[in-house]
Amino acid sequence: MPEKWTGELIGKMHNNRINYDDVAAEMGVTKSYISMILNGSRNPEGAQERMEKAVDAIIAQRNC
Numbered sequence: 001m002p003e004k005w006t007g008e009l010i011g012k013m014h015n016n017r018i019n020y021d022d023v024a025a026e027m028g029v030t031k032s033y034i035s036m037i038l039n040g041s042r043n044p045e046g047a048q049e050r051m052e053k054a055v056d057a058i059i060a061q062r063n064c
Contacts, residue, residue, distance in 0.1 A: 002040035005048050009055060010038060016059050026054040 036042040
């Protein structure tokens with residue numbers, strides 16, 4: 001089962017028109033790995049922090 005933070009992050013991604021490909025590219029991983037984390041099938045240590053930083057970085061780049 002996905003954790004609460006994943007739903008909040010997906011909402012933030014949706015509001016800022018960020019897709020899994022964008023996050024994967026920012027983090028240097030595959031789109032399928034991002035999907036596994038967000039749907040709760042993978043829960044690597046530090047995933048929440050890394051993904052939130054990646055989404056924030058994408059938002060910052062787009063607002064420049």
